[in-house]
Amino acid sequence: MTEGGYKYQIKGCAVQGGFAQVFKAYVDNNPDDVVALKPPFPWEFYMYRQLDMRISEKKKLHLYSDYSILVSDYLVHGTLQDAINSNTVIGGSMEEVLCIYYTIELLHILEILHDIAIIHGDFKPDNLLIWYSRDDLTESKDDFLTCSGPWHNQGLCLVDWGRGIDLCFFPEKTKFIGDSRTLGFRCIEMQENKPWRGHFRWTCTGCVSLFT
Incomplete structure (x- = not known):
């Protein structure tokens, strides 16, 4: 899957939440650059943007008329x-x-x-x-x-x-x-x-x- 100039290789479902699945993916086929992909609510990205501006937390969102993908760091140690x-x-x-x-x-x-x-x-x-x-x-x-x-x-x-x-x-x-x-x-x-x-x-x- 290619979004925003990056190619994401999906490696499987990382977690099944109550409202959405979160997927593990490599960026540009690099196993050292791992991210989590999630279909978010646009409001959720707004909240991340506010965190970005107020406490420097960084996220990316690819938003289209029929779907959206939230890209964030992939943390492997669970909750x-x-x-x-x-x-x-x-x-x-x-x-x-x-x-x-x-x-x-x-x-x-x-x-x-x-x-x-x-x-x-x-x-x-x-x-x-x-x-x-x-x-x-x-x-x-x-x-x-x-x-x-x-x-x-x-x-x-x-x-x-x-x-x-x-x-x-x-x-x-x-x-x-x-x-x-x-x-x-x-x-x-x-x-x-x-x-x-x-x-x-x-x-x-x-x-x-x-x-x-």
Whole structure:
């Protein structure tokens, strides 16, 4: 498949989501240049563009009258939910220090989204891809806190922005009424049909979930 001057060799379905399949592909037949291809909602690409402008996250979209393809980095290590499930299958649990690390990552993502006035709308372990650095991680506290050095490419990547909300379109302090209908990850305000904005809840998996 050729799009936007690039030739993508599709290597199979990487994941089957609730609304779309995501495919693994080589760019110009280069096995070292691997991307994920997904048929997105145009709104999802808009949200990625806002992230691009506000926190330098890069994506490409090929949009036509009859179809569209979202091109993004291909992360091979699965989701945070996969990591949780892998421990459950063997009757164990994730190491405490790793739980603490991922919790810090989750809260850091939430803090950034609040700062740039964006709500994700479906914040849960299934939508958080694990990202491992190719380089050895330093023990520097400053590198960890600032996500610099090899820590820059280590952590979690939030995906699936089809339910995203750009708060810049609304008056300050606007609240919303609605239900994500994602079982187990609905904030209390949704469950009680009350207004919400940047609400979230903790689940039994130890992961912070939902809205922003």
